[in-house]
Amino acid sequence: MEPLLIFLYSCVMTPLGRLISWLGVRVASLRAQCLGRFLSKSEREVLREQCHGRRTFLVFASSAGEYEQALPLVKRFEADHPDLLPVLIFFSESGVTFAKSQGESRLFCKAPWDDYFAWRLLLKAIEPQFTIVVRYELWPNFLYQAKSYGPVYLVNGVESPRVSRNRLVRLVKRRLIAGIDRIFVVGSRDQDFFLETLGASREQIVVTGDTKYDRVRERAEERQAKLSDIQGRLNQSWPRRNCFILGSAWHKDVQLGFDSFKKCGKTQQWRLIVAPHDISSDMLAWVESQAKACDIQLCKFTQLDQLASHHDGILVDVIGVLPELYGCAELAMVGGAMHHRVHNVLEPAVRGLYLCFGPLYHTSKEAEALVSEQLAKVVTNSKELTDWWQSLSIDVGDRFEQLVEHVNRMTGASDRIKDEIEKRTKISG
Known part of the structure; x- marks a missing residue:
C-alpha cells in the first residue's frame, strides 16, 4: 500500500x-x-x-x-x-x-x-x-x-x-x-x-x-508412538470393540451423535469418544448432562486410570490429542457442519475412518472433494446417521483404504x- x-x-x-x-x-x-x-x-x-x-x-x-x-x-x-x-x-x-x-x-x-x-x-x-x-x-x-x-x-x-x-x-x-x-x-x-x-x-x-495434506500425513507418522500409548491405555480397561468418535463436536453434533449411539451403537456394543471443540468447564458439564439423559456413561480423558468396562465412552477434556484418538476408532462424525461449518476432515480421513458430517461443509474444499468422490457421508439428522451406520459392515480395526489413498494422492504442496x-x-x- x-x-x-x-x-x-x-x-x-x-x-x-x-x-x-x-x-x-x-x-x-x-x-x-x-x-x-x-x-x-x-x-x-x-x-x-x-x-x-x-x-x-x-x-x-x-x-x-x-x-x-x-x-x-x-x-x-x-x-x-x-x-x-x-x-x-x-x-x-x-x-x-x-x-x-x-x-x-x-x-x-x-x-x-x-x-x-x-x-x-x-x-x-x-x-x-x-x-x-x-x-x-x-x-x-x-x-x-x-x-x-x-x-x-x-x-x-x-x-x-x-x-x-x-x-x-x-x-x-x-x-x-x-x-x-x-x-x-x-x-x-x-x-x-x-x-x-x-x-x-x-x-x-x-x-x-494444499499443505494440509502433507501435514496430516506427516503428523500421523510422527505421532505413531503417542497413538500406540493411548491405545494401550484404553485396552487395559476396555475390551477392544468398534469405536465411534465425535470430533470437534458442538451442541447439535453431540445431540445427534448421542441419539444415534443410543439407538445403534449401544445395541451393537460399540464404544464412544466425544471430543468437544470447546473444552470449557461449561461445555464439558453440558456434554455430561446430555450423556446422563441418554444413559451413556462417560469417563474423562484426564481420568483414564478410572476407565472401566462399564463406561460407554470417553469425554476428551484436553486439547492436542484428537488426531491420535481418531486412530482409536473405526467411524467418525466431524463436528461443526450442523450449525456453522465443518472442522478438519483430513485427520480422520488419513486414518481411514468411515466418515460423516453435517450439511454445512462447503467452506471446506477437502470435505467437498470427499463428498464428490463418495468417500464421506453427509447427514442432516440422527435418523440419517443411524441408517448409514447400520448399513456399514465394520469389524474392529477396519479401514476405508480408498480414503487413505485419496489423502496420499493430494500431498506434495509443501515441496512445490x-x-x-x-x-x-x-x-x-
Whole structure:
C-alpha cells in the first residue's frame, strides 16, 4: 500500500489498537486475547538476541489450523537450510495456546494489533529474509513493514465468498494482494478468484495444492508412538470393540451423535469418544448432562486410570490429542457442519475412518472433494446417521483404504512451495 494510505490508516488503527488492549485486559472474557499484544523493550531485546547472527524467516498464522498448515513447509526449510531460523507469529491466543500444548520449541509470539510502530519494532528485532503468510492474515501495517525486509509469500490461498460479496472488503483485499510477491493457491478455482476478483497478476500466482495434506500425513507418522500409548491405555480397561468418535463436536453434533449411539451403537456394543471443540468447564458439564439423559456413561480423558468396562465412552477434556484418538476408532462424525461449518476432515480421513458430517461443509474444499468422490457421508439428522451406520459392515480395526489413498494422492504442496520460494529468494549466508 502507498505510504499516504498507510499513514491515514495508522492514524486510526494505532490508537484504536491501544484502546482495545487497554480495555480488553480489564474485561475477563477478552483478557487472554489482549494480553501479550505488545512486547516490552526487554522482551524485544531477548528476541533480538535469539535472532542475532542468524538468518531468519517469519511465518504469520492466525491460529492452530494455520500453524499446522505451515509446519511441513517450516520443517523442509529447517532440513535443507539448518542455519535458517523460523519465527512464528500468531494472531489468535488459541494459536499460542495450541503451540504450547504441542511443546513447540521454535520462537513464537502473539501478533500486535495492526499497529505501525509495534510491527516496526517487532520486525526490527527479527529482521526476516522473507515472510510466509498462511491463508488469511493480510494486514496493511504488517505487510508494509514485512516488505521492507524481503519478499512476502501467501500460501494455501483460497477463494472467499465473503470477499466476493462485499465490495469494500474486496477493494481493500485488492490493494493488499498487490503487495504480495507470490500467491500459492490450492487449485484452479482459487487461481480464478485471485485473478478475477482480487486483480492479481498471472505472474503472482502459482497453483501448488494444499499443505494440509502433507501435514496430516506427516503428523500421523510422527505421532505413531503417542497413538500406540493411548491405545494401550484404553485396552487395559476396555475390551477392544468398534469405536465411534465425535470430533470437534458442538451442541447439535453431540445431540445427534448421542441419539444415534443410543439407538445403534449401544445395541451393537460399540464404544464412544466425544471430543468437544470447546473444552470449557461449561461445555464439558453440558456434554455430561446430555450423556446422563441418554444413559451413556462417560469417563474423562484426564481420568483414564478410572476407565472401566462399564463406561460407554470417553469425554476428551484436553486439547492436542484428537488426531491420535481418531486412530482409536473405526467411524467418525466431524463436528461443526450442523450449525456453522465443518472442522478438519483430513485427520480422520488419513486414518481411514468411515466418515460423516453435517450439511454445512462447503467452506471446506477437502470435505467437498470427499463428498464428490463418495468417500464421506453427509447427514442432516440422527435418523440419517443411524441408517448409514447400520448399513456399514465394520469389524474392529477396519479401514476405508480408498480414503487413505485419496489423502496420499493430494500431498506434495509443501515441496512445490518450498522450491518456488527458493527460486525467488536469496537464501544464502
